[in-house]
Amino acid sequence: MTATAEFESASASELTPLADYLGSVLRRLRALPALDLDLTQAHGNVLAENVLAPHPYPAFDSAGIDGYAARAEDLLPPGPGRPVRLNVIGDLSASSWRPVRLTPQSCFSVAAGAPMPIGADVVVPVDWTDQGMAAVEIQRLPKRGFGVRRAGEEIGAGDLLARSGAVVTPALVAVLAASGIGHVVVRPTPRVVIVATGDELVEAGRVSQPGQVVDVNSHALTAAAAEAGAHAYRVGICDDDPEGLRGLLEDQTLRADLIITTGGTGTGPGDMVRRILSRRDGGRAGSVTFTEVSLYPSSILGFGTYGSAEEVPIICLPGDPGSALIGFEVLARPAIQLLAGAEPVFRPSVRAHLLETVTSPTGLREFRPALVAERRGGGYTVQPLAGGTRTLAGLAEANGLLVLGERVTTAPAGSTVDVLLLDRRR
Structure with a gap:
């Protein structure tokens, strides 16, 4: 075993299984009050x-087509080769409201949606007649009930x-x-606030310089939250300032059902989010637990509550854009669905025929961008995209996420794998 493999094996044994972590988080959430x-x-x-x-x-018997409302017994031919003729004694439209009654050998001219006259049980289509006004000659004879919509026939x-x-x-x-x-x-539709953290972040619309990183995540995650059905609010960039972060989050608890932060979840000297949110401050209820999860990428995720007046759920995602988007799919999107009362909370998945051999880190459940296609005769194929989640272009092109379990280190071409289907509808 190589040194890298020993490190991966040792690290994986200390990780929380993704399924266990998701279960523990989602059990702490409740659908919003109705x-x-x-x-x-x-x-x-x-x-x-x-x-x-x-x-x-329908609420009452009505004409389903334009035509003539009649009694089926009056549509019997008077003799061989002799047409049926009825007297037209009135016109009825969809706005007619007075009850009217048919007399023998008579009919009403009716528009679709008009209430049926008392005694009528058939509507003769206009095209089956000579379209007479005072009297009408019927050239084709419908069966009883033709052209009639009965009260409650669709919904009782x-x-x-x-x-x-x-x-x-x-x-x-x-x-x-x-x-x-x-x-x-x-x-109600969940209100989701997205905050990007980091001194290095600059607004979109410019090119990154040394010491600067364009804020990708707050824009991407706001779009992802909106796609998930939330009212999404992008707060923007928050510097690595403890008091500034506390104040900003406290303000957002007044309008949010869920707060999502991105960046600062690691253990490095600049990871302010983890240092600030993982401990309880005086006068502020709630705290965030940061957990190393068997997820690749996005292995460190944070979840808890924040707020002095009202505790609001908060999810902390990594700063790497690919990791943040995968973390959103795995954790934040199900949380939004749960708050909204939607069922199921997870995206649909299919089993697909793998077109290319792939390898995966030991002990981690990997979510890899891929293209899914239906096969002739049924079933699906899946093509992994080059670059994985580290390539934003691959995520943008993907219509699915290939899922490789913790025990999978190699998935050969031709094997059957799980794929989450991404919703790309407009």
Whole structure:
């Protein structure tokens, strides 16, 4: 065994397994308290309770098409070769509200959505007639019930419209509105604040110089939080100043459901975040625990609470952009989903056929950018991207994350591996 392998083996034995760490963190979080919202405002939120239909849909018998509302018994031909003719005794539109009744050998001209006359049980399409106004000749004979939408045929009163945990989509908004629902009880959208720390950081829009690093993380993580469904707020750069960091975080607890910091999680002399947040300050409740996790990259992650008036969950991610983005995917994104009441909290995954042999660090669960494609006949293939997470271009190109477990040191081409699917929809 080489010296490097001995070091990796010894280090890995001291790491907290990723699954254990995630379980311990997510168990400490609770979905945000529910609130009642107008349907339009509720779009994109997660239902906090089951929703039952208070009324049927359609609410009344109505015409499903433009045509003539008639009685099926009046559509029997009077004799061989003789057409059916009915008297048109009125017109009905979708705004008609007075009840009307059919008499034998008569019909109403109706528009789609109009209430059906009493006694009518069929709508003859306009194209099946001579489109007469005082009387109409029917050239094709529909069956009873044709062109009619019966009350409650789609949704009955008391039917379950959506379960707790479902996301309010545009289509669900339509169903709820059609059933007579104007408000729903949902989990609010989590408010997530992102802070980048480090004396070396400078704002984006310029090129890094010696001693300077462009702030990549606060921009990228704000976008990631928004993609995860949060109201994301980029605070920007905070220098490695203890009092400045404390004051900034304290201010953010007033508007945040979750705070994410990036940088300063290591044990070096400049890692201010870890030194400040891992101990309790007088008058401030909560603290952050920094844990070496069996995760590659992003092995050191911080989680805890911060705030004197109200303790707000805080997640501390590494300063390396690739590590920060992977740490967000593994820890912060599930936390946001949990706060929002969404189920499941993790991204979907598939088993895929590996197209290229890859190696992975001993004892670490690696998340590597990759391209996933569906195979003809079913299944998936996955192509690892060059450079891994250290190459931001690879992360930007990836539509999946190849997952290599702690016990995997080599995954040969042709083997089957797990892949997290990244959502790249606009």
